[in-house]
Amino acid sequence: MKHWIESATKKFLRTQKPMAHETNELDWKSQISSNKERLTEHLIAFANLPNGGYLVYGVREPDGALIGVTQEEVSGITNQLTNLGRDAIEPALLLDIAVVEVSNCNLLFVYVEGCKFKPAHKRGKTIEEAWIRSGASTRKASRNEVAMMMLDSKAPQWEELRSTPLLTYSEVLDLIDLGVMCQLLEKPIPDSQEAVINFLKAEKIVILDGDGYFITNVGGIALAKKIERFESLSRKMIRVVRYKGVNKSSGTIDEVPGKKGYAAGFEGLIDYLKLVLPHSEVIEQSLRKKVSIYPEIALRELVANALVHQDLSIMGAGPVIDIYADRIEFINPGKLLPTKDVDRLIGTTSESRNEILARKFRDYRICEERGSGFQKVIQVVELFGLPPLEFHELENAFKVVLHAPKRFSDMSSIERVEATYQHAVLQYYSGQSLTNTTLRVRFKISEKQRNQITNLISEAVLEGRIKRRDEASGNKFAEYIPYWA
Incomplete structure (x- = not known):
């Protein structure tokens, strides 16, 4: 069963009680409208919902009685909506369909996936030609609503893109190391196919699509059993x-x-x-x-x-x-x-x-x-x-x-000054300061080499890598911090 069917069916059944009613996420129809403009607006409105929405055909309006659909109607509705989603809307929409038996009656469910690049709008028009669902009906979006959709919209990250063609469940497990993933997360391996898929989906490892699955780039790049089997990732x-x-x-x-x-x-x-x-x-x-x-x-x-x-x-x-x-x-x-x-x-x-x-x-x-x-x-x-x-x-x-390890005497002047700067940064983020003593400990040298460290500190100051914490303090107890602090 396609992953969205159970949820869609439950949403539909809720529209039948206590009285027949439509919702923002679900609209039912007895048959497809001949008004292509209005159909396009409905599809746009559902695509502009955060999680998309559903059209259900085979339901009489306005009382919600189930009248069903024929095979011929399923083909006609599917073709027309698919063509509109591809040719009349920008960006092109992803539609999925399923015939579901409800109370011994065949209904056609059309799932309109939520658009990632909002707002969805009429192709060839400005983004102001966008529609939304409000009060269980479809209406044109205001300028403020278009702006809000743009703010909430984001381009998919590389990790979210697909790294494989459509796969079966067994093919997914053949490519992804589920055992290692669960071990790393310190979680038990889920005990059913549905639980595994829900787990992988929640972890952004797979994308569900109808009866199959895509492995995301992050799923492949992080958890591949053999990365060479992912053509788009093998060079990484x-x-x-x-x-x-x-x-x-x-x-x-x-x-x-x-x-x-x-x-x-x-x-x-x-x-x-x-x-x-x-x-x-x-x-x-x-x-x-x-x-x-x-x-x-x-x-x-x-x-x-x-x-x-x-x-x-x-x-x-x-x-x-x-x-x-x-x-x-x-x-x-x-x-x-x-x-x-x-x-x-x-x-x-x-x-x-x-x-x-x-x-x-x-x-x-x-x-x-x-x-x-x-x-x-x-x-x-x-x-x-x-x-x-x-x-x-x-x-x-x-x-x-x-x-590799190197004694203080073998380090170059550049290395010594950079080590002094990095020590000052480390001390600063620990709430402390660099001193002659702390720097001698860092280089693992004795009190006898105090003068060498004093000269090194002076060199680091001269090169602008560190500075005195308090210019008024004496040289013997001087403390130093990074130049940017």
């Missing part, structure tokens, strides 16, 4: 490329493409990175243990950032992780949003061009609260004694560089 799979040295000219060790959707394959990707990245030995409870020289928290946050903040509208491009001997580069298609500045990425409010995908990652506990990602990365970068994180805007991409 993440790739991990390992190089022999410190640049591309050194040659590659291997290139491994992601096989699953971003969420379905996330843990596997992190496990792979931990396996192939350089390790160091540590002693825990008298036992030697190999651990990655790159903190796992940083890997998780930077991979998630590249996946979530890429520009998904760029065709034929996906995120790339380049692994060199001395660093990892996380590259995603698309530049920073115009409202973002490279210097202000740490700790500021998150803003994503892919809000649905970002919300899925939070729901799946891959990401945590908004805006905390880079702040957490900087924290573990300091804890592990790594050089500062690097941010680079490329021609049509964005790159974040995570360096």
Whole structure:
């Protein structure tokens, strides 16, 4: 049964009691009108409702008695309404039909889907040629009502678009990893087909259409069992490329493409990175243990950032992780949003061009609260004694560089100043200030090198990266904050 039939039938039955009456969402007719203009206006009015509406044929007016429809009438009504919805209305309407038996009488239900780009209006006319439902009747919309519909209307996001042709229920489950999805959400797998479909629909993974289903882009990109089976998404799979040295000219060790959707394959990707990245030995409870020289928290946050903040509208491009001997580069298609500045990425409010995908990652506990990602990365970068994180805007991409551990004495002047700035930002968002002492702790150096840190702070001030919190304070106990604070 088509997904909307049960709801439509219940709405219709409610119009029969206690007295026959029509509603804004449902109008019944004995037969199709010969007045095409008026029919067009009815279709427009239903399309301008938030959730669309229904026309029911085979019901006598005005008493609501059921008289039924013939096969010939069904064909004629269907053809005429379909043609009007396609040719006379802008944007073209999506109509679905079903013959439903009610009290031993066959009725034709026509479902007019709510228009996403409101207002629906007469083709070739201005948007003021729009109609709405009011008081169970159809009337022309006022200018204010047209304006309100425009405000409430929005273009569909990339994640909401369809990534597959029309599928059966079994085909959907063959493509989407329902088990992993439920595991990530910490929910049991629904126990019936209807419950599964309602669950997937609520999660924006599928779109219901008549007797079949479309998988959305976010459903495919996040939960595909094999992303290569989604023709429109296969080029967006993440790739991990390992190089022999410190640049591309050194040659590659291997290139491994992601096989699953971003969420379905996330843990596997992190496990792979931990396996192939350089390790160091540590002693825990008298036992030697190999651990990655790159903190796992940083890997998780930077991979998630590249996946979530890429520009998904760029065709034929996906995120790339380049692994060199001395660093990892996380590259995603698309530049920073115009409202973002490279210097202000740490700790500021998150803003994503892919809000649905970002919300899925939070729901799946891959990401945590908004805006905390880079702040957490900087924290573990300091804890592990790594050089500062690097941010680079490329021609049509964005790159974040995570360096391998490096002693203070081996860092360049540029790295030291940038590390000082990032430490000042971290301290500022923790309600504290940068001092000579906190910066020595960050670089893991001793009191003997206080003068070196004093000189570094002076250099960072001179370059405009930090400033004194209180210009009147003495040098010995001076506190510093980011230049923009």
